[in-house]
Amino acid sequence: xxxxxxxxxxxxxxxxxxxxxxxxxxxxxxxxxxxxxxxxxxxxxxxxxxxxxxxxxxxxxxxxxxxxxxxxxxxxxxxxxxxxxxxxxxxxxxxxxxxxxxxxxxxxxxxxxxxxxxxxxxxxxxxxxxxxxxxxxxxxxxxxxxxxxxxxxxxxxxxxxxxxxxxxxxxxxxxxxxxxxxxxxxxxxxxxxxxxxxxxxxxxxxxxxxxxxxxxxxxxxxxxxxxxxxxxxxxxxxxxxxxxxxxxxxxxxxxxxxxxxxxxxxxxxxxxxxxxxxxxxxxxxxxxxxxxxxxxxxxxxxxxxxxxxxxxx
Amino acid sequence: xxxxxxxxxxxxxxxxxxxxxxxxxxxxxxxxxxxxxxxxxxxxxxxxxxxxxxxxxxxxxxxxxxxxxxxxxxxxxxxxxxxxxxxxxxxxxxxxxxxxxxxxxxxxxxxxxxxxxxxxxxxxxxxxxxxxxxxxxxxxxxxxxxxxxxxxxxxxxxxxxxxxxxxxxxxxxxxxxxxxxxxxxxxxxxxxxxxxxxxxxxxxxxxxxxxxxxxxxxxxxxxxxxxxxxxxxxxxxxxxxxxxxxxxxxxxxxxxxxxxxxxxxxxxxxxxxxxxxxxxxxxxxxx
Numbered sequence: 199x200x201x202x203x204x205x206x207x208x209x210x211x212x213x214x215x216x217x218x219x220x221x222x223x224x225x226x227x228x229x230x231x232x233x234x235x236x237x238x239x240x241x242x243x244x245x246x247x248x249x250x251x252x253x254x255x256x257x258x259x260x261x262x263x264x265x266x267x268x269x270x271x272x273x274x275x276x277x278x279x280x281x282x283x284x285x286x287x288x289x290x291x292x293x294x295x296x297x298x299x300x301x302x303x304x305x306x307x308x309x310x311x312x313x314x315x316x317x318x319x320x321x322x323x324x325x326x327x328x329x330x331x332x333x334x335x336x337x338x339x340x341x342x343x344x345x346x347x348x349x350x351x352x353x354x355x356x357x358x359x360x361x362x363x364x365x366x367x368x369x370x371x372x373x374x375x376x377x378x379x380x381x382x383x384x385x386x387x388x389x390x391x392x393x394x395x396x397x398x399x400x401x402x403x404x405x406x407x408x409x410x411x412x413x414x415x416x417x418x419x420x421x422x423x424x425x426x427x428x429x430x431x432x433x434x435x436x437x438x439x440x441x442x443x444x445x446x447x448x449x450x451x452x453x454x455x456x457x458x459x460x461x462x463x464x465x466x467x468x469x470x471x472x473x474x475x476x477x478x479x480x481x482x483x484x485x486x487x488x489x490x491x492x493x494x495x496x497x498x499x500x501x502x503x504x505x506x507x508x509x510x511x
Numbered sequence: 512x513x514x515x516x517x518x519x520x521x522x523x524x525x526x527x528x529x530x531x532x533x534x535x536x537x538x539x540x541x542x543x544x545x546x547x548x549x550x551x552x553x554x555x556x557x558x559x560x561x562x563x564x565x566x567x568x569x570x571x572x573x574x575x576x577x578x579x580x581x582x583x584x585x586x587x588x589x590x591x592x593x594x595x596x597x598x599x600x601x602x603x604x605x606x607x608x609x610x611x612x613x614x615x616x617x618x619x620x621x622x623x624x625x626x627x628x629x630x631x632x633x634x635x636x637x638x639x640x641x642x643x644x645x646x647x648x649x650x651x652x653x654x655x656x657x658x659x660x661x662x663x664x665x666x667x668x669x670x671x672x673x674x675x676x677x678x679x680x681x682x683x684x685x686x687x688x689x690x691x692x693x694x695x696x697x698x699x700x701x702x703x704x705x706x707x708x709x710x711x712x713x714x715x716x717x718x719x720x721x722x723x724x725x726x727x728x729x730x731x732x733x734x735x736x737x738x739x740x741x742x743x744x745x746x747x748x749x750x751x752x753x754x755x756x757x758x759x760x761x762x763x764x765x766x767x768x769x770x771x772x773x774x775x776x777x778x779x780x781x782x783x784x785x786x787x788x789x790x791x792x793x794x795x796x797x798x
Contacts, residue, residue, distance in 0.1 A: 222701075225619070227619060227701065228615040228618075228619025228620045228624070232611070232616065232624075234608045234611070235631065235671055239672060246649060307533050310533065315526055321534050324534050325533055326537075327538065327541060327773075327777045327781075330784070334747045336769070336773065339543055342766065347559065348556065350543065350559065353559035354567075364560075384537070388537065392784060393788055396785075396789065441636050441638065447639070448731045469640060470732075473644045489640060489641065501633075504629055
């Protein structure tokens, strides 16, 4: 019985005749090799995640270790908080605007990189730099570019006669938001470009040729052939983009610290300000948890796509 | 006929224009780091209202003064050392945990392993924003705040899920026949892993090493949360947070630090990006 099972499961019948030691017990070996990773993920991602939910229902300060249950009080407080309301709107605006810009730019850049021209490899290398450089260091470079006195952007606009007065990039809520979105788009469009490019490489060449032979124009080919075929990969890139953008803390924190007058806070930076700087862990956790629905939706869509790919095999 | 040639020429020009615009947009901040790092202060700190002084070029001979200050007068080297130490430990932990898990998911656990693999990968999507608050509590309880160990403990939470997923892909790409042949020759599964699979997976292990290390170098949020003393900081935290005296930014040295740190990481990362993307999108795109 056991013998026949072994033969059926494994393509190497010789194994079945040997005495099975640990080194050969595939199921057991598999479990042993997987356990450390599972334990790490459960203990250091799963449990803290549960703790985040617990914290949001308690009055916890960074100073003491006590957790006292306060029910939905944290949520009730922040929902009435005008800073929080602003942060929700900012997060949505920041995410949607930058994802639209990133996607348009990525599809355009991928189409450029897909064509044959001299210097293509160099361009690809250079375009990837923003994504590869550490975010905190790149943000510092931009802080300096947007400097209130020495901004090279202001200088250039003035020289070309495009600017009358002066732009205080981090002194004005609208300008500060533009700056934050620009830096984020600069940083993430390379990543989206490479993903879209990988998707384009997977589109069979003969489809394009067939469209050409049928006399399809460039725009028609773009909208009726290429874009629909690119849709799955663009979805993947947008999903990652939404996660990276809606939860991003570094850029907002480094460029504006949520200022001026707390007008550019997103959920993550507000959670940091209240939870770490203000030492109110409970409220910080409650603010951060408002990102959860976004993540659940993204994860669900990803799982569905993965399943579809599996079925398609 | 001439019309078509004209269309082609216009397309060509459009292509090069688009390529140049994208490239300039991507590279401009790095060029700005470079200029700032080597400009003399009197060339650097000229208000942008002075339209006759062109900030885009060196108006005075370049200087090494800022770079010297960075190495001799700031804790930059200490931050590099801290980063290397934390990075090396995180890479080690990641390899020891993620490689076996990846192999197990690729070969030994069958159908439910695939589901579990996707589950592990999804934890990569749980962002620091949701976890830094509970972590700060955990780190406090363990007595680790303001030590490198806090980061050594926490960083594998994002390197392990991602690298397990990557390694799973690498192990899958090794032909099954090779392993089966070795087992027919009398090797046990464990011996096959050690003598046949690992040598074939060297490039995969190398990729994982590079990625885990660059992820550590790029991380900012956890470092900001857990580390408060200047001499314990990593590069990506120390440069933006501590290269300021009072309210005065030393922009020359600061940009030199950004340039010297980012460019090598960016170059190495660039060499491996395709594998990274392949790992990220497998499952969604077949192939």
